[in-house]
Amino acid sequence: AEDAAGMTHSLHAGKVVNLPSVGLFADGAAVKTVGQETFRLCSRLVDEMVTVTTDEICQAIKIGFNDTRCVLEPAGALAIAGVRRYCEIKGLLGHSLVALTSGANVDFDRLRFVSERADDRETLMAVQISEVPGTFSELYKTIAPRYVTEFSYRYKKADRADVILSFQTPAAKDKKEDIQELIEALAKKGFIATNLANNEMAKVHARHLAGGRAPEVQHEQLVSFEFPNNPGELGEFLQKLSGRFNVSLWHYRNHGDDIGRCLVGLQVPPDQEDEFHQFLDDLGYDHVHENENLVYHQFLL
Template sequence: MKKIIRQILTSRVYEAAIETSLDEAVALSLQTENTILLKREDQQPVFSFKIRGAYNRISQLSNKERAKGVITASAGNHAQGVVFSARRLGIRSVIVMPVTTPQIKVDAVKGYGGEVVLYGNNYSEAAEHAAVLKRSSGLTYIPPFDDELVIAGQGTVGDELLRQNPGQLDCVFVPVGGGGLIAGVAAYIKNLRPKVKIIGVEPFDSDAMARSLEAGKRITLPSVGVFADGVAVKTVGRQTFKLCRQYVDNIIRVNTDELCSGIKAIYQATRSIVEPAGALGITGLLKYIKTTGCKQKTLIAINSGANMNFERLRYVAERTLVGEQQEALFAVTITEKPGSLKRFCHDMVGDRNITEFNYRLASRQKAHIFVGISITNEAERYTFSERLTAAGYDNLDLTENDLAKTHIRYMVGGKSPVVRNERLFRFWFPETPGALVRFLDATRGNHNISLFHYRTQGGDFGRVLIGLECPEKKSGKLERRLDALGYRYREETDNSAYSLFL
């Protein structure tokens, strides 16, 4: 018997974890003419599959290792899996978390009996400090994914799937971060039922495993997205990469709008709300059906976790319509004269619903309107744009413009006649006190803030839009300061939506 299979079958996860249910999403099954099943890892005591690998690793420590305790670095589900497991076994646990970690997560770890050490502004700095503490204290480090016993613990999900669904099974869709879950599930299922396809699902902005498999070697991403923070991993594990190369059939990438639509799909099927990373499986499954047109298949998506901040739901709801291709966003130029808006609505919009409309007087000749239109599919979006063009309306499709969807839709009409040499930047600020002050220190001098927009989204990072007056224009001086600050950012000065509305 292969070692990994033996480790999965002899793992000790059920001393702390439960065997979660495999539920059919009946409405989705009927709608797509397939059998769609959801593996409910959101039912675990810590609302995530992470308890499986953490407990399996900790439970097999020697008596000497148990006496000293365990340590890890995490700001998410792995931290809760470690502290829950350590408490069950009566072992001391220390969790190193970035100082930017939201208080709700710090309190959750403390609530399970873990000792929290706040260090660094990101996971990498926290992990480095955890390594230092490990060496000085003798604590045993519990890796989040790149460990045989952790992978085996996660692999018990695959064992349950085959027992709960012994009949037809065509594809299993697995969220991918560092690769622990998909490595364990794929190794187990492929050895027992090699014809079942194992398909990983990653966000476009956190696709380390997909890029690594394409390159044939592990790739380190320069940055990762912040929405699906549960899979925001720059470098996948050595062991997980090796197993994925051997057993995984494909990786599907999804965007934020599609992921929000996946969260809604799970809610409608189960009335439970999963975190963004937890919805990756169903999002990839639905995208697979759309692209392949498959029917009469049995497809399983793993709901990997449900640690969702309530404050994030507003953002999810706003982006869901676009993800479901039920809304299209446009910038449309109309003449600034009486009756022009009525003609636009009557002649062009017709019997469609207007989902959003933003406008402010900026010129006596032309008006730029930001409008949302209800649609039934992607083709209708393109058809609407073609009709606008044929009727003489200049228009810009903003449906896939993240700057427009995140910021500009709330700021239409903000043009200033006095601003000079403005450059526009999007930032991902850590949601922690002092983040803005650190930014102001980094840009102090002759950079006047000419625009600022922030809206909380309930995540670890806030999305901020900032305009700066830069007399020196693009000399590289500002970029060096921003790079030193360490916040992820992107310049949007050339974005068409910015030039139209701001």
């Protein structure tokens, strides 16, 4: 692993190197100081070293599971991650390579992190849009037919809004090309997009903190919805909503469940409350009004 590459640094230096600290995600292969005998053997027998990131290790665990239906621990999947990185570096295609895997000492706490970071087709992105009714739906249409897996937004200013979203690149397309195509397509619609795929703070923290308080928002109705988590269902939800009420809050994350869960804030002036309740009835989704929820008042207003 890149954050525990004691042997890599030692081989480059020609002597055992003491690392000041090591990352413990792949803890089964993380040591500050490699053994003298291990270093001697590697110096004689190892041709080249390859280091990998934590995300690449997570992707390797997923690949190993898809192929064998066995869940490897991070250190056990290092070889798969290394082979993938080696093929990328050397541009290898159509070759048969062997990865020696070992170790399945993993718990559910670790799996939660792995599942969040293992999808190498998923991209995290920040998009700045205008605060105009219907713009949210237009953003989704521009991203389609890509599969949106995350959508978070909170009203902040009267003229613009910032959205954090995740989407999956279709399997048949190159990921880097697809991201660039989408950024250009969004720019043509007046959206400013930033790729956060390599932004560790965004992936670990900001995606969960996006939003916050909106004391200036008026006539907000906060509703949590449950709907069938079918392909395109989120887009249909936005289409039904488009232009009827201004969206002041939106939070959706696909967790692989058969039910999609979405928290939505809508600005509903008093003279539109009857229309709003009729809209909810016509929508047909299970929903709960959250305006009296303690968390809403503590963290979102």
